[in-house]
Amino acid sequence: xxxxxxxxxxxxxxxxxxxxxxxxxxxxxxxxxxxxxxxxxxxxxxxxxxxxxxxxxxxxxxxxxxxxxxxxxxxxxxxxxxxxxxxxxxxxxxxxxxxxxxxxxxxxxxxxxxxxxxxxxxxxxxxxxxxxxxxxxxxxxxxxxxxxxxxxxxxxxxxxxxxxxxxxxxxxxxxxxxxxxxxxxxxxxxxxxxxxxxxxxxxxxxxxxxxxxxxxxxxxxxxxxxxxxxxxxxxxxxxxxxxxxxxxxxxxxxxxxxxxxxxxxxxxxxxxxxxxxxxxxxxxxxxxxxxxxxxxxxxxxxxxxxxxxxxxxxxxxxxxxxxxxxxxxxxxxxxxxxxxxxxxxxxxxxxxxxxxxxx
Ligand code: F6R
Numbered sequence: 001x002x003x004x005x006x007x008x009x010x011x012x013x014x015x016x017x018x019x020x021x022x023x024x025x026x027x028x029x030x031x032x033x034x035x036x037x038x039x040x041x042x043x044x045x046x047x048x049x050x051x052x053x054x055x056x057x058x059x060x061x062x063x064x065x066x067x068x069x070x071x072x073x074x075x076x077x078x079x080x081x082x083x084x085x086x087x088x089x090x091x092x093x094x095x096x097x098x099x100x101x102x103x104x105x106x107x108x109x110x111x112x113x114x115x116x117x118x119x120x121x122x123x124x125x126x127x128x129x130x131x132x133x134x135x136x137x138x139x140x141x142x143x144x145x146x147x148x149x150x151x152x153x154x155x156x157x158x159x160x161x162x163x164x165x166x167x168x169x170x171x172x173x174x175x176x177x178x179x180x181x182x183x184x185x186x187x188x189x190x191x192x193x194x195x196x197x198x199x200x201x202x203x204x205x206x207x208x209x210x211x212x213x214x215x216x217x218x219x220x221x222x223x224x225x226x227x228x229x230x231x232x233x234x235x236x237x238x239x240x241x242x243x244x245x246x247x248x249x250x251x252x253x254x255x256x257x258x259x260x261x262x263x264x265x266x267x268x269x270x271x272x273x274x275x276x277x278x279x280x281x282x283x284x285x286x287x288x289x290x291x292x293x294x295x296x297x298x299x300x301x302x303x304x305x306x307x308x309x310x311x312x313x314x315x316x317x318x319x320x321x322x323x324x325x326x327x328x329x330x331x332x333x334x335x336x337x338x339x340x341x342x343x344x345x346x347x348x349x350x351x352x353x354x355x356x357x358x359x
Pocket of ligand 1: 058059102103106154155239356
């Protein structure tokens, strides 16, 4: 039930610190070792490339996951949309391993890829919030997201749970391969930081509500920009805003704007810039100046490590690899309050269903 909440979406945003704690408790032993199926790790160690297949928000969690797997488990990763990949399957690597990301476990676009993967007798894992779902039953292995039922159509806690569970698996695989990068990644500590960091952001709801009003009232277009990990995050942030507020939004690689899209920036255009990626930070600052010089109304969401005076939202300490777990939360709240201000049906936006069982 919604309890004291007006909407499931806000309840589910607020539940995210607990979801992080639950994932930590369920997947990490007290001594820091991980509880991951040994047979799954044996299969994964044979793989020369991971293919993450998903749709929508889960696809965006896959884009964040790519970086995590590459860094912690030293394996190349392709992230693919089910709706594209199923019909235009590229030439696969010699030993592919498929990971299906799906909150519902019922998404037809992802399932039709799994059907083909099974026909080819290739190994697969489903990461899902619904243990007995179709994708879970039809793939070789399952890892549960443990986010609890997600009722609001706009996915929030499943996205952050997917990133956390990807980190569990990446670290487990890296450790199984004897990699220092994996051993040195203190996931227990990072998930605790994630839980606390999300809490800090949700405690700033009222401020974020005011920012949403300040930046988005009477606006019909908005941009989210960032580099690296923040680019993947920008795509999810823009999707959240579009699907529930109906404001047209684009997520953009910060450096790409100047290759055409910057033509759309005019006085007052809202631009939300993420600065959590260390390698990209200074260049993104340059891109912020470029759009400000053209009149954009810029809101900066920066990690405390890279924050500058005047930044509107500060993200608490967290390893960059999993930083979207915290930095997506301001975007979830901005979308929520923009939708609320427009009088939309926040939990049931127009034209959308919670799980999409047609191709
Ligand atoms: C957006 C959203 C959708 C789903 C997508 C995949 O908020 O909820 O984009 O992420 O339809 O659904 P699952 O994860 O159930 O496969």
